[in-house]
Amino acid sequence: MVRKYIKLTTEFRGGANSTSFSGRKEGRDVRGKLHLDEKDRDDNEYEVLIPKGTTSFNPSYFLGLFYKSIKALGMEAFLKKYAFSYAELDEPLRPIIESNIKLGMVRAGNELMGKTGLDSFL
Amino acid sequence: MMIDISFEPLYYFLLKSVLGIKMDLGVSVGDIIACLSILFAIYQFRRQMSLSRKEQMENQKETWFLNVIVLPQLPEIKAFYKELLRKISGQRRTLRNFRGTNVMRVERLAKYKDANLQMVSNFFLYLESLIESYDSSIANKMRNVDYDLQDVCSELLDTYNDETTDTDVALKILNSERVIISLLNKGLKRI
Numbered sequence: 001m002v003r004k005y006i007k008l009t010t011e012f013r014g015g016a017n018s019t020s021f022s023g024r025k026e027g028r029d030v031r032g033k034l035h036l037d038e039k040d041r042d043d044n045e046y047e048v049l050i051p052k053g054t055t056s057f058n059p060s061y062f063l064g065l066f067y068k069s070i071k072a073l074g075m076e077a078f079l080k081k082y083a084f085s086y087a088e089l090d091e092p093l094r095p096i097i098e099s100n101i102k103l104g105m106v107r108a109g110n111e112l113m114g115k116t117g118l119d120s121f122l
Numbered sequence: 123m124m125i126d127i128s129f130e131p132l133y134y135f136l137l138k139s140v141l142g143i144k145m146d147l148g149v150s151v152g153d154i155i156a157c158l159s160i161l162f163a164i165y166q167f168r169r170q171m172s173l174s175r176k177e178q179m180e181n182q183k184e185t186w187f188l189n190v191i192v193l194p195q196l197p198e199i200k201a202f203y204k205e206l207l208r209k210i211s212g213q214r215r216t217l218r219n220f221r222g223t224n225v226m227r228v229e230r231l232a233k234y235k236d237a238n239l240q241m242v243s244n245f246f247l248y249l250e251s252l253i254e255s256y257d258s259s260i261a262n263k264m265r266n267v268d269y270d271l272q273d274v275c276s277e278l279l280d281t282y283n284d285e286t287t288d289t290d291v292a293l294k295i296l297n298s299e300r301v302i303i304s305l306l307n308k309g310l311k312r313i
Contacts, residue, residue, distance in 0.1 A: 019228075020235065020276040024269060055228060056235040056276045059243065060269035092229040096236045103239060110247070 006034060006048045006082075019055040027064020040069045045081055050097055052088045057097050062104025063111070070108045187256050192306050195249065202245050203299040210238065210275060211291055214282040231279060238275040242268065263305055271298045 012030045013021050021027075031037075039046060050057065070078045084101055086094040213234045220227045246268035254261040274294045281287045 018277070018280050019231070020273075020280055022273040022276050053228070055232040055280075056239065058239060058269075058272050058276055060273055063269075090225060090228070092225070093232050096229075096232040099236050100239060103243060107243070 002044045004044050004046050006039075006046050008049060008051055010051050010053065013051075013054070019053055020058060021054065021056065021061040022058040024060045024064040027061040027066075029064075031065050031068065036065070036069055040072050040081075045083070047083050047085050049085045049088055052090070054089060054097055055093065057100040057104065059100075059104040059107045062101065063108055066104075067108055067111065070105075071112065075105070075109060075112065183256075191252050191256065195252070195306075196303075199249075199299065199302060203295060206238070206241065206275070207292060207295045209241075210278050210295065211288075213238075213279060214288070214291070217279070217282040218285075231282070235276050235279055238279070239272050242272045242275060246271075260305055260308065264302065267298060267301050267305070271295075274298065 008021070008030070012026070012033075013019065066078070066082070069082065073081060084098070086097055089097060217227065217231060217234070220230060222230075246264065250261045250264050250268065253264055278287070278291055278294065281290075
């Protein structure tokens with residue numbers, strides 16, 4: 001098993017001057033660019049690097065980017081395979097973005113527990 | 123067969139009577155029509171009963187949706203959007219007039235965004251779970267409004283420095299409120 005990195009860049013954020021990762025469509029598009037479908041099936045583990053200057057990581061983007069993986073792998077296996085790194089962020093922003101990611105996971109968990117609203121647009 | 127002599131006249135009388143019975147098995151068109159009319163009447167009666175039972179159940183469902191979800195939630199929804207509008211307008215002003223370092227300003231921005239995400243998410247999770255028990259397709263649409271509003275809140279704070287976007291705040295937030303009210307109305311109309 002190899003540990004690899006997925007670098008989310010500032011271009012993946014919505015809008016030219018935006019410091020937010022937001023939007024389902026944007027998340028889905030980046031999922032395609034990062035070939036996450038193939039990554040879900042391999043044996044590697046990944047560390048997702050959140051870029052410096054990020055001020056929010058919205059659940060819409062998180063779900064667009066990772067809901068398919070969570071659905072395919074299950075939450076436990078997803079968390080084992082994909083870890084989030086906040087190291088590039090300024091120290092005070094780390095717990096805030098971590099809180100955003102946790103909210104995204106809570107929303108994904110709700111969807112997995114029988115609410116299939118996301119399936120209609122993912 | 124041995125028959126008691128005293129019963130012999132009665133026996134022959136009964137035998138003659140039974141053999142003498144002639145059954146008229148001919149069925150007229152009138153009989154068929156009468157029969158079909160009765161069957162149709164029974165069918166209509168049962169159908170009417172079933173329809174009125176269904177109508178009664180739908181009325182109960184509509185009353186429940188109106189009394190349990192729509193009416194008690196309307197003031198909550200109004201208050202939620204009013205508070206969100208007040209908060210975001212205030213946050214934009216605070217960020218614009220912020221006197222600290224850039225790092226501190228960015229931290230403040232991120233904190234505001236996180237607080238707004240939590241506020242919107244908590245409100246909608248409650249509302250969506252209520253609606254889910256009534257109609258999951260409306261709840262799904264509501265979930266989309268939820269995510270869109272979270273994004274709008276972040277976007278409105280990203281543009282805090284641009285005073286020309288101040289009018290967008292009320293416009294975009296109240297548009298979300300309009301969509302929610304219209305979804306609840308649709309819920310009433312579809313039943």
